[in-house]
Amino acid sequence: MAGSIANFLLSVSLILSISLIFLLTIKINKKNFENLSVIYLCSDGIFYLLFISFILLVYSFIVSDFSNLVVYQNSHTTKPLFYKISGSWANHEGSMVLFILILSFYLFIFTKKKIDPELKCFTIIFQLILIFIFLVFLIFTSNPFTKILPTPVQGLGLNPILQDPLLAIHPPFLYFGYVGFSIVFSFVLAALMTKKLNSFWSREAHFFILLAWSFLTIGIGLGSFWAYYELGWGGYWFWDPVENASLMPWLAATALLHSNIVTQKKNLLYSWTALLSIFTFILSLLGTFLVRSGVLNSVHAFANDPFRGLYILITIFLIIFGSLTIFLLKNPSYQRKNNSFFFQKDNFILINNCFLIFFLSVVLVGTVYPIILNAINGESISIGPIYYNSIIKPFLFVFIFIMAYGPFLEWNKNSNNSFIKNLLILFIISLIFSLIFLFLLNNKNISLTLGILFSFYLFLTVIYDAFREKKLSINLSRILAHLGFATVIFAIFINGYFAKEINLSMKVGDKKQLENFLIEFKNTKSIKGPNYDQITANFLVTDGNKKVELTPSIRKYNQPAQFTSETSIKSNFINDYYFAINLSQFNDNKISLRFYYKPLMQCLWLGVILIACGGIFGLFKKKYENTI
Amino acid sequence: MFLKRIFLFLFLLFITKQVFADEELKIKIFKNVRCLVCQGQSIYESNSDFAIDLKNIISKKLSNGESEIQVYEFLISRYGEWIIFTPMWSWHTLILWIFPIFILICGGILVFRFNKVNK
Numbered sequence: 001m002a003g004s005i006a007n008f009l010l011s012v013s014l015i016l017s018i019s020l021i022f023l024l025t026i027k028i029n030k031k032n033f034e035n036l037s038v039i040y041l042c043s044d045g046i047f048y049l050l051f052i053s054f055i056l057l058v059y060s061f062i063v064s065d066f067s068n069l070v071v072y073q074n075s076h077t078t079k080p081l082f083y084k085i086s087g088s089w090a091n092h093e094g095s096m097v098l099f100i101l102i103l104s105f106y107l108f109i110f111t112k113k114k115i116d117p118e119l120k121c122f123t124i125i126f127q128l129i130l131i132f133i134f135l136v137f138l139i140f141t142s143n144p145f146t147k148i149l150p151t152p153v154q155g156l157g158l159n160p161i162l163q164d165p166l167l168a169i170h171p172p173f174l175y176f177g178y179v180g181f182s183i184v185f186s187f188v189l190a191a192l193m194t195k196k197l198n199s200f201w202s203r204e205a206h207f208f209i210l211l212a213w214s215f216l217t218i219g220i221g222l223g224s225f226w227a228y229y230e231l232g233w234g235g236y237w238f239w240d241p242v243e244n245a246s247l248m249p250w251l252a253a254t255a256l257l258h259s260n261i262v263t264q265k266k267n268l269l270y271s272w273t274a275l276l277s278i279f280t281f282i283l284s285l286l287g288t289f290l291v292r293s294g295v296l297n298s299v300h301a302f303a304n305d306p307f308r309g310l311y312i313l314i315t316i317f318l319i320i321f322g323s324l325t326i327f328l329l330k331n332p333s334y335q336r337k338n339n340s341f342f343f344q345k346d347n348f349i350l351i352n353n354c355f356l357i358f359f360l361s362v363v364l365v366g367t368v369y370p371i372i373l374n375a376i377n378g379e380s381i382s383i384g385p386i387y388y389n390s391i392i393k394p395f396l397f398v399f400i401f402i403m404a405y406g407p408f409l410e411w412n413k414n415s416n417n418s419f420i421k422n423l424l425i426l427f428i429i430s431l432i433f434s435l436i437f438l439f440l441l442n443n444k445n446i447s448l449t450l451g452i453l454f455s456f457y458l459f460l461t462v463i464y465d466a467f468r469e470k471k472l473s474i475n476l477s478r479i480l481a482h483l484g485f486a487t488v489i490f491a492i493f494i495n496g497y498f499a500k501e502i503n504l505s506m507k508v509g510d511k512k513q514l515e516n517f518l519i520e521f522k523n524t525k526s527i528k529g530p531n532y533d534q535i536t537a538n539f540l541v542t543d544g545n546k547k548v549e550l551t552p553s554i555r556k557y558n559q560p561a562q563f564t565s566e567t568s569i570k571s572n573f574i575n576d577y578y579f580a581i582n583l584s585q586f587n588d589n590k591i592s593l594r595f596y597y598k599p600l601m602q603c604l605w606l607g608v609i610l611i612a613c614g615g616i617f618g619l620f621k622k623k624y625e626n627t628i
Numbered sequence: 629m630f631l632k633r634i635f636l637f638l639f640l641l642f643i644t645k646q647v648f649a650d651e652e653l654k655i656k657i658f659k660n661v662r663c664l665v666c667q668g669q670s671i672y673e674s675n676s677d678f679a680i681d682l683k684n685i686i687s688k689k690l691s692n693g694e695s696e697i698q699v700y701e702f703l704i705s706r707y708g709e710w711i712i713f714t715p716m717w718s719w720h721t722l723i724l725w726i727f728p729i730f731i732l733i734c735g736g737i738l739v740f741r742f743n744k745v746n747k
Contacts, residue, residue: 233673342743350742354735361731365724373720381721382662384670384713391728 002060003068003145006053010145013049013104014135016042017128024125033117040111043124046131047104054101057144061088067151070094070144076157076559078531086168087158092308093144095171099288100134102175103127106183106208115204122190123183130182133315141308157559160532166226174219174246178284180212181249184256185281188274189323192330197270202263205277207619209260213253214615220246221608232567232580234501234596236604239385244367245287248360252280255356262346265411269350271331278323283360285316290367341414348406355399362391393447400454400489404461407478408468426464430457443497451493458486477621481614487607491600498599505592518542519595532557534566537591541577548572552579552593576601650690657686657699660713670713 020042027033057070061084066072074091075084088094107127111120138144161167184205191197223246228236237243256276263273289312341347366383374380408419434452438444462483469475502514506521513519522538536553552568567580578596658672663679671679682703689699703711715721 233669347739347743350739354732354739357735358728358732361728365727369724369727379720380708380710381715382710382713383715383724384660386660386714387724391725395732 002056002065003147006056007139007143007145009049009053009056010135010139013046013053014132014139016046016049017132017135020046021125021128021132024121024128028118028121028125031118033121036117036121039121039124043104043107043111043128046128047101047108050097050101050104053145054097057094057097058085058088061085064155066153066155067147067149068144069146069148072148072152072155074158075155076531077154078559079158079163080530082165082168083158083163087162089171090158090162090167093138093142095175096134096138096142097144098172098175099179100131100138102179103131103134103182106180107131110183110187110208113204116194116196118194119187119190119196119201122193123186126186126189127183130186130319133319137308137311137315141311154559157531157557159560160555160557160562160564161230163557164226164230166222167230170219170222170226173215173222177212177214177216177219178246178249178287180208180215181253181277181281181284184208184212184277185323188277189326192274192326192332195330195332197274197332199264199267202260202273206257206260206264209253209257209277210615210618213250213257214612214619216246216250216253217608217612217615220250221605221612224608225605228601229567229569232565232594234499234578234580234594234598236601239366239383239388241367242287242291244363245290248363248367249280249283249287251356251360251363252276252283255353255360256280258349258356259353262349266346268346271327272353274327274331278327282316282320282323283364285312285319286368289313289316343409343414345406345409345411348402348409352399352402352406355395355402358395359392359399362388393451396489397450397454400458400486403482403485404454404458407465407475407482408461422464423461426460427457430454430460441498445497448493448497451489455486455490455493458482459490462486473621477614477618479614480617481611484607484610484612484614487603487610491604491607494600495598495604500597502595502597503592504595505590507589507591514595516543517595517597527553529555531559537581537593539568539579541595543575543577543597546572548577550577550579552581554581554583571602573602575599653696654687654690657690657696658683660700661686661703662711662713664707664711 020039024039027039059065060068060071061075062081064071064075064077064084066075070091070093074094075087079087089098107124110123110127113120115123187201187205187208188197191201220243223243224236227238227243228234256273259269259273259276262269289309366387370381370383405423408423430453433456434449437452438449462479465475465482466472466479472479500515502517504512504514504519506512506519508521508523510521511518518541520540520542522540525536525538527534527536532555534553534555536551539550539552541548541550548570550568550570553566555564555566556562557564563583565581565583567578569576569578571577576596576598578598580594580596582592582594655672659670661671661682663669663671663674663676663682665676665678666674671682686699689702694702700712700716704716709716715724
């Protein structure tokens with residue numbers, strides 16, 4: 001019942017969107033912008049319709065309506081309620097519903113903005129076209145309300161690895177990020193069409209860019225955190241194609257965010273900002289394609305279907321072609337002259353934009369090239385972390401150096417020398433700090449030294465930056481985000497070089513001294529969970545005078561019958577102690593385990609939170625303060 | 629006698645360091661070899677039969693004095709390039725290095741021109 005209603009609602013919104021597109025086209029041709037409130041009402045209507053069908057899908061999951069194919073394939077009556085709900089977007093069809101819902105959500109908030117009617121109408125058209133394309137995709141290739149007859153009594157259950165609180169909320173965040181760039185995309189195409197790409201556009205777009213960027217940051221952070229504790233390999237970033245798929249739009253969006261600031265402040269770089277807006281959304285779509293099409297060998301590639309992949313691929317090509325055509329035909333040629341010096345803020349932002357695009361191209365080529373090569377001559381190559389690390393690392397240091405320097409420069413004149421002198425002092429301090437630090441830790445690695453040096457330098461300059469202005473709130477957004485970035489880089493370097501990994505096999509009562517850890521296997525315990533049986537092993541780890549109890553476990557889920565290894569992580573803010581049981585090796589009562597010692601992981605997460613906070617703070621900043 | 633002891637000590641130190649380095653090299657190689665039967669894991673991270681067999685083979689080859697490159701070449705000849713995470717240098721992987729650098733150079737030129745136009 002719910003399924004048929006929802007299906008009907010989806011069809012109505014499809015018809016509504018196509019008729020609105022026609023209506024708006026006629027209005028624009030006639031240059032008649034009266035009675036727009038009807039149009040706004042209809043576009044809100046699309047959002048409500050999609051929202052109701054989404055709720056109906058969630059409802060089908062909650063009541064375990066197995067006459068619905070998607071529910072049957074991804075749910076089970078014994079699953080906890082929370083995972084029944086999250087199960088509705090943990091599959092291909094449901095996640096597409098969420099995707100379209102968010103597309104219409106951004107349209108919904110966009111129509112509430114006070115903007116020139118022509119610009120607004122164009123934006124609504126472009127956004128509606130996107131909604132239309134994806135609705136067709138949803139209804140005809142991946143309908144979430146397909147019925148099965150006869151109705152099965154029980155569902156197949158959700159992949160246990162997806163039954164995790166973080167994974168339940170990670171996709172919505174990521175989607176709010178990805179899809180948020182759709183409105184920036186539509187808005188920039190509209191501005192190009194109407195020749196209204198000006199500082200007003202840039203100010204309005206800033207809000208949406210920042211909003212989507214903050215969501216994307218949180219989404220990536222959550223995904224990374226999930227991988228860290230759920231996959232159990234002690235790593236937080238695997239350069240897995242799906243992770244890369246979310247990193248690419250983030251890099252493009254970060255570049256966009258900064259170039260848009262220059263556009264806003266100096267009336268420069270319009271074409272560049274427009275191009276970045278287009279590419280950020282295209283990269284988001286590419287991410288969707290990579291995840292959904294099944295061309296990838298990855299943990300995320302659930303629900304693979306070549307036909308769907310083909311549809312999304314064709315769609316992406318059409319969108320790229322269409323948007324770039326508009327860009328090339330309508331791109332305004334601004335010739336604005338200003339007295340400019342090399343040591344000027346906009347110039348440094350531009351240089352770092354360049355580096356961001358470089359990082360983006362590394363990730364892009366590393367992710368896409370193996371697929372292309374495979375399609376061309378059937379050869380398969382793998383591109384692992386070593387490639388990314390070795391090519392990104394040297395440029396990262398330069399990037400950070402410029403990032404530390406830039407905020408102290410002026411927009412319109414050569415900067416005065418007192419700042420530069422102070423920065424030099426800070427640089428010397430951080431050099432001394434990093435040398436002392438490494439001397440104490442007894443490590444002579446050059447890239448580690450540079451990593452600590454530059455991240456600490458950035459850290460110091462941001463602190464200096466914070467105390468330089470009388471009123472903190474003016475730059476707080478930037479300060480938080482840059483502080484977060486410094487923290488993340490510092491944590492990554494320390495973690496990369498000081499993390500330890502010990503493989504061991506033990507039986508109950510064993511005591512082992514490995515490196516500086518005394519590991520004691522105390523006992524095991526069986527627990528019965530809502531839809532799994534669990535065996536927990538209790539360990540006591542003594543590291544110097546610190547004692548940590550860890551309880552890794554193995555779960556046997558009943559539906560689908562599958563084993564998972566649950567990690568146990570204890571942290572004292574500086575270090576993480578991390579235990580995971582190997583699933584496949586049991587002999588002579590011994591279990592084999594992996595023990596990880598991971599320094600500064602908490603700092604890493606804190607850094608990501610700070611970056612996101614910077615973005616969120618920027619959203620709430622009052623207009624008159626918008627002076628970055 | 630004293631000198632002999634020192635030599636012995638240095639020798640042992642060298643040996644232990646050598647063993648340690650061997651272990652590190654082994655782990656480095658394990659982390660760089662894909663477990664073909666798993667989902668995007670290296671054999672270091674996997675305990676599948678395939679990974680265990682491969683780990684034994686690699687250990688044996690290393691103790692026979694083969695170099696890292698020789699091990700990779702052996703694996704590639706048997707399983708194809710897919711098995712190694714770090715792309716080997718060859719004409720069709722060259723684009724992985726050239727493309728980003730090309731982008732960076734283009735960006736550099738654009739920034740330079742931006743500066744010139746503004747002046």
